[in-house]
Amino acid sequence: MNLLNPLMRQYLRARMPRIRHMIEHPQEGQQQEFKQLIQAAAHTQWGRQHRYSSLRSIQEFQNNLPVQDYNTLQPYFQRMLLGEQNVLWPSPVRWFSKSSGTTHHSSKLIPVSREAIYDNHVKTGKDLMAIHYHRFPQSKVFDGKSMLIGGSLQAHVDNTQMQVGDVSAVLIHQLPEWLQFYREPARNIVLMQDWEKKVEAIVKTVARANITTLSGVPTWMLMILQRLLEYTGATSVAEVWPQIELFVHGGISFVPYRQQYERIMGRSICYTDAYNASEGFFAFQMDEQEDMLLHTGNGIFYEFIPQEEWDKEYPKTVWLQDVELHKNYALVISTNAGLWRYRIGDVVRFTSLQPHKIMIAGRTAQYINVFGEEVMAHNTDKALQLTCHSLDCSVKEYTVAPVWSASGAGGSHEWLIEFDTAPASMKSFCALLDKNLQLLNSDYAAKRAGDLLMQAPIIKTLPNGTFYKWMETRKKLGGQNKVPRLANDRKYVEELLNRVE
Numbered sequence: 001m002n003l004l005n006p007l008m009r010q011y012l013r014a015r016m017p018r019i020r021h022m023i024e025h026p027q028e029g030q031q032q033e034f035k036q037l038i039q040a041a042a043h044t045q046w047g048r049q050h051r052y053s054s055l056r057s058i059q060e061f062q063n064n065l066p067v068q069d070y071n072t073l074q075p076y077f078q079r080m081l082l083g084e085q086n087v088l089w090p091s092p093v094r095w096f097s098k099s100s101g102t103t104h105h106s107s108k109l110i111p112v113s114r115e116a117i118y119d120n121h122v123k124t125g126k127d128l129m130a131i132h133y134h135r136f137p138q139s140k141v142f143d144g145k146s147m148l149i150g151g152s153l154q155a156h157v158d159n160t161q162m163q164v165g166d167v168s169a170v171l172i173h174q175l176p177e178w179l180q181f182y183r184e185p186a187r188n189i190v191l192m193q194d195w196e197k198k199v200e201a202i203v204k205t206v207a208r209a210n211i212t213t214l215s216g217v218p219t220w221m222l223m224i225l226q227r228l229l230e231y232t233g234a235t236s237v238a239e240v241w242p243q244i245e246l247f248v249h250g251g252i253s254f255v256p257y258r259q260q261y262e263r264i265m266g267r268s269i270c271y272t273d274a275y276n277a278s279e280g281f282f283a284f285q286m287d288e289q290e291d292m293l294l295h296t297g298n299g300i301f302y303e304f305i306p307q308e309e310w311d312k313e314y315p316k317t318v319w320l321q322d323v324e325l326h327k328n329y330a331l332v333i334s335t336n337a338g339l340w341r342y343r344i345g346d347v348v349r350f351t352s353l354q355p356h357k358i359m360i361a362g363r364t365a366q367y368i369n370v371f372g373e374e375v376m377a378h379n380t381d382k383a384l385q386l387t388c389h390s391l392d393c394s395v396k397e398y399t400v401a402p403v404w405s406a407s408g409a410g411g412s413h414e415w416l417i418e419f420d421t422a423p424a425s426m427k428s429f430c431a432l433l434d435k436n437l438q439l440l441n442s443d444y445a446a447k448r449a450g451d452l453l454m455q456a457p458i459i460k461t462l463p464n465g466t467f468y469k470w471m472e473t474r475k476k477l478g479g480q481n482k483v484p485r486l487a488n489d490r491k492y493v494e495e496l497l498n499r500v501e
Helices: 004-013 016-024 026-041 045-049 058-064 070-081 114-135 167-174 195-206 218-232 255-265 377-391 426-440 442-451 466-473 491-500
Strands: 093-098 109-113 145-148 153-156 159-165 211-216 246-249 270-277 280-284 292-294 300-306 328-335 342-353 356-363 394-404 411-421 458-461
Touching: 004 114, 016 026, 016 114, 026 045, 026 058, 026 300, 026 328, 070 093, 070 109, 093 167, 109 114, 109 167, 114 167, 114 270, 114 280, 153 167, 159 167, 195 218, 211 218, 218 246, 218 255, 255 377, 255 394, 270 292, 280 300, 280 328, 356 377, 377 394, 377 426, 394 491, 411 491, 426 442, 426 458, 466 491
Parallel strands: 093 159, 145 211, 211 246, 246 270, 411 458
Antiparallel strands: 093 109, 153 159, 270 280, 280 292, 292 356, 300 328, 328 342, 342 356, 394 411
8 A cells, every 4th residue: 555645645734724824925925035035145245245234124125236137147156156155145056957048049057055945946846736635635646656857967067066957957866765766767867968868768667657747848748748659559648647647837838738738648637837947936826727826935035027117227126015917027036046136037927916826928038029019928829729729730839930021111920830730721720820819919909900010920830840850959958948939030930941941
């Protein structure tokens, strides 16, 4: 008899009172996190430089310290990479996570402290599972094993004492041995650097296991599941893993892929969205709604830049007590790894203030506003989902960029799409996609009115495997790497078109 599942159910149930308190008193939790962070870092080099010991309020903190980005903090990160300690955070930093680098050819390296691992990533992960067992009291997740798809981890070239890799790899490396037993595949396979060899090794291993939980980026997980079916000859994932119950996904929107997963699974399972980035674990889905609960008690202090402030040199921010519903905010974080007022590039929208729930709207570097249309990734993801559902088709990958008319006045959007199941009529697909996007975005609809400023979108179908090969050339296979969805220029679109012309 497997005793772990009832023991874990009891342990996770005991976390619920604290989670309820966090949900009911979010501002109190954020004030406490702010105070603890400032006190912890007061005697670091950064803390002394910015007079943390004299700060008495959140407003003083905001007035005293400008919003930072990777470029402003990178010199401090570099010193830490070379072994210098007590720079941004007091405890020793031995790991750096690679950001997905969606819009950059080279990944950013983000410091990961022990507190960030256990008080942020692990703690939030436990709370996610506590919510799952609260929703599904008869869950048997721990009767089987969890399949986690992570990236690789290796010593940094300039300092072999420092480990660098995807945040998932850092976490896998730090899991206690007893928990390693309930995870597949083995650590040496998960941390392999060659993505193709890793996929084959994963499939051969997990085909013989009793997997109950999946965790990873939807695109890469879908690829592995499809290879699993090819390897086993099964027609559904449930044939291979009869007890499959939960998929914790993140990194990109699940919306365009849900239909494909429901088709391939062969049974109904729970899909839970998690906002887990290289910089921290911020939020997770807590019910059937697509939005996520913002975790306000896990070592992070959150601030938000309203859209009208995005392009200013010194943007004003608000914290949790002043956010408004359905506005686009650039996310700013201060963390227990020494990221201070750090602008990570994500855009979120609050869908609820009781409790505080968010949706990821996109990236500040990934949107299209060439003609005043203000289209973001959550618009295009949802439009694709609605269109594919109506026309019984499915999309593997896509990216969108503007295209200007020959006269230079106005233009349209060009979509490069790789279909898993193509629509019967591309003309119908294009018309319905355009219609759905207008319904979802009033600015886009206004610019499309009468075909005066913007014409109908241009859809170009790419051969199977085009995006994969393109990501391979960019050295961005697997892990947390993601295809950029939207851009105000045509750089990515032209690179992809050059591959097929």
